[in-house]
Amino acid sequence: MAGTAVRGRLTWQTATVGPVTDETPTVRTLRLEVPDWPGHRAGQHVDIRLTADDGYQAERAYSIASAPGEPLTITVERLDDGEVSPYLTEEAQPGDQLEVRGPIGGYFVWEAESGGPLLLAAGGSGVVPLRAIVRHRSQVGSSVPVKLLYSSRSFQDVIYSSELDFPPDGVEVIQTLTRSQPPSWHGYARRVDRQMLAEVAWPTADRPLAYVCGPTSFVESVAAGLVGLGYPAERVKTERFGATGQ
Amino acid sequence: MSPVSRGFRRKREAAPADRVPPGQYVTRDFPVLSAGPTPHTALDRWSFSITGGREPKSWTWDEFRALPTETLTRDIHCVTRWSKLDTSWQGVSLDVLLAAVEYESRYALAFSDGGYTTNLPVADLLGGKAWVAFNFEGSPLGAEHGGPARLLVPHLYFWKSAKWVRGLRLRDTDEPGFWENYGYHIYGDPWREQRYAGD
Numbered sequence: 053m054a055g056t057a058v059r060g061r062l063t064w065q066t067a068t069v070g071p072v073t074d075e076t077p078t079v080r081t082l083r084l085e086v087p088d089w090p091g092h093r094a095g096q097h098v099d100i101r102l103t104a105d106d107g108y109q110a111e112r113a114y115s116i117a118s119a120p121g122e123p124l125t126i127t128v129e130r131l132d133d134g135e136v137s138p139y140l141t142e143e144a145q146p147g148d149q150l151e152v153r154g155p156i157g158g159y160f161v162w163e164a165e166s167g168g169p170l171l172l173a174a175g176g177s178g179v180v181p182l183r184a185i186v187r188h189r190s191q192v193g194s195s196v197p198v199k200l201l202y203s204s205r206s207f208q209d210v211i212y213s214s215e216l217d218f219p220p221d222g223v224e225v226i227q228t229l230t231r232s233q234p235p236s237w238h239g240y241a242r243r244v245d246r247q248m249l250a251e252v253a254w255p256t257a258d259r260p261l262a263y264v265c266g267p268t269s270f271v272e273s274v275a276a277g278l279v280g281l282g283y284p285a286e287r288v289k290t291e292r293f294g295a296t297g298q
Numbered sequence: 299m300s301p302v303s304r305g306f307r308r309k310r311e312a313a314p315a316d317r318v319p320p321g322q323y324v325t326r327d328f329p330v331l332s333a334g335p336t337p338h339t340a341l342d343r344w345s346f347s348i349t350g351g352r353e354p355k356s357w358t359w360d361e362f363r364a365l366p367t368e369t370l371t372r373d374i375h376c377v378t379r380w381s382k383l384d385t386s387w388q389g390v391s392l393d394v395l396l397a398a399v400e401y402e403s404r405y406a407l408a409f410s411d412g413g414y415t416t417n418l419p420v421a422d423l424l425g426g427k428a429w430v431a432f433n434f435e436g437s438p439l440g441a442e443h444g445g446p447a448r449l450l451v452p453h454l455y456f457w458k459s460a461k462w463v464r465g466l467r468l469r470d471t472d473e474p475g476f477w478e479n480y481g482y483h484i485y486g487d488p489w490r491e492q493r494y495a496g497d
Contacts, residue, residue, distance in 0.1 A: 061496030062481075066301050103300040108308045111321050113378055135309045135323070149301040156494065158480035159333050268330040272442055275335035285335045285412060292330050 064101060064151045065089070069144050070123070075211045079177060080141040081117060081127045086152055089124050092116050094188035095161040095181045095263070095291075098126065098154035102136055112136040115180040115265075115291070116155065119187035124152070127211060129177040160263065160291045162188065168196035168261055169254045173244065173274045175203045175266025179211050181291065182265060190220045198223040201252050203244050203270065205231040226252050244270070249277045256282040265291040313381075317373055319488035322381040329380055330442045333476070337411035337462050338441055346430060346447070350468030351401035359446070365390045368429065372452035374459070375488040387450055389431030392423040395466075403468035407475055408449050411462040416475035417484070418451065418458055420468070427453055430463060455486040455493070 070083035101111045118125035130141040162185040172182040179202055189196060204210045206229055216225045228240030228248065240248060254260035262283055264274045271292045278288050313324050347356035369388045375381045406423060409415045422428065431450040432439055439445035444461025451458045457477050478484055483492035491497060
C-alpha cells in the first residue's frame with residue numbers, strides 16, 4: 053500500500069488544451085498537452101486550475117479518462133452552477149492554457165496484478181475512470197473478464213458511446229437508461245437495483261473485484277447491493293461525486 | 299506565474315478570505331466521499347475504544363452517550379475543495395475521552411468500521427478542537443456521513459474527521475493512515491493548503 057504513495061511534492065504544471073471531442077450535449081473530452089506529465093495509473097484523477105486575467109483562480113479535480121501511457125485526457129460534465137466545468141466544456145479551445153497537478157489518488161486504481169474478474173459500475177460521468185481501466189486492460193494485454201454496467205439518463209447522455217458499441221474481447225457492456233429510451237432499446241430501462249445486480253454481477257465464487265463510480269445515490273445503492281449479494285466490502289472500491297461543485 | 303486561461307472569469311461570489319481557506323469554494327450541500335461501501339453497525343455492537351495507553355479503555359454506545367456532550371458550530375473543509383460554513387454538531391469532546399486514559403503518546407491513529415484509518419497528533423485532539431460527533435444539524439448523523447458517530451476535527455481537512463469512528467490507537471510515532479498512505483498530506487492544515495505529501 054505504501055508503495056502506491058505519491059512521491060515528492062506535486063507541482064502545478066502548465067497544460068495546453070489539445071483536441072476536444074463533444075461526447076454528449078453536456079460532456080466534453082479534452083486532451084491536455086503537459087510536457088513533463090509524470091504518467092498516471094488507471095483510475096487516478098488530476099487537479100485542474102484556471103486563472104482569470106484579473107488573477108482570480110479556481111481549482112477542481114477530474115478523473116483521468118486516458119490509460120497510462122496515453123496523453124493526459126479528461127472528460128468533463130458541465131454543471132450549470134459550476135465555475136470550472138462550464139469553461140472546460142464550452143469555452144476552452146485547442147491552444148488555451150491551464151494548469152494541472154497530479155496524478156492524485158492511489159486507491160481507486162486498477163492494474164493488471166489487481167486481477168479480476170472485474171465488475172465496473174458507472175452512473176453518468178462516473179464512467180470516466182472506468183473507461184481508463186478498460187483501456188489499460190487492453191493496452192497491457194490482460195484477459196481479465198470485465199462487465200461494465202453503465203447507467204445513463206437517456207440515450208443522448210451516453211458518454212463514449214462509439215467505444216462502448218465495440219468493446220474489446222472479454223469486455224461486456226450492459227447499459228441501462230433510467231429516464232427515457234429510444235424505441236429500439238434492448239437494454240435495461242430503470243435505475244440499477246438489487247435484481248439487476250444479481251443478473252449482471254459476477255458470482256462471488258469468482259472472487260470478483262468491483263469499482264463503482266458515480267453520484268452519491270448511485271454509489272450508495274450499488275455498493276450496498278453488492279455487499280448484499282455477498283461481495284466483501286474490501287473488494288468494492290467506490291468513488292463518489294458530490295452533489296455539486298465540479 | 300500561472301498562465302491566464304483565455305476567457306475564464308469568476309462566476310462565484312468571492313468567498314470570505316477569513317472563513318474559506320485558499321483553493322476552496324463554499325457549498326451548501328454536504329457531499330459524500332468514501333472509498334468503499336457504507337458500513338452499518340448496530341448500536342448494541344458499537345463501542346469506542348482507546349488503546350496504547352497504560353490501560354485500554356472502551357465505552358459501549360450507552361456509556362458513550364452518558365458522557366457530557368457539547369453542541370458546536372464550525373466550518374468544515376474537504377480536500378476535494380468544498381467548504382461548508384456554519385455546520386452544527388453535537389458530540390463528546392476528545393478532552394473528555396482522553397481524560398479517561400493515562401498515556402504519554404504524542405500521536406493517535408483513528409480507526410473506523412470498514413477499515414479506514416487516519417493519523418493525528420494528540421495535541422490536535424485536545425483543547426476543545428476535536429469531538430466524536432453523533433448529531434448533525436440536530437438529527438442523528440446519517441450513515442453516509444459517518445453515523446452513528448464520526449470524528450470531528452474541523453481545523454484539519456475533513457478526511458481527518460474519520461467517519462464510522464470506533465476508536466483511537468495511541469502511539470509514539472506519526473504513522474500514516476489510509477489516505478496519507480495514498481499520497482495525501484500527513485497533517486492536512488487547510489489554511490496552509492496541505493493537500494498532498496510535501497505541500
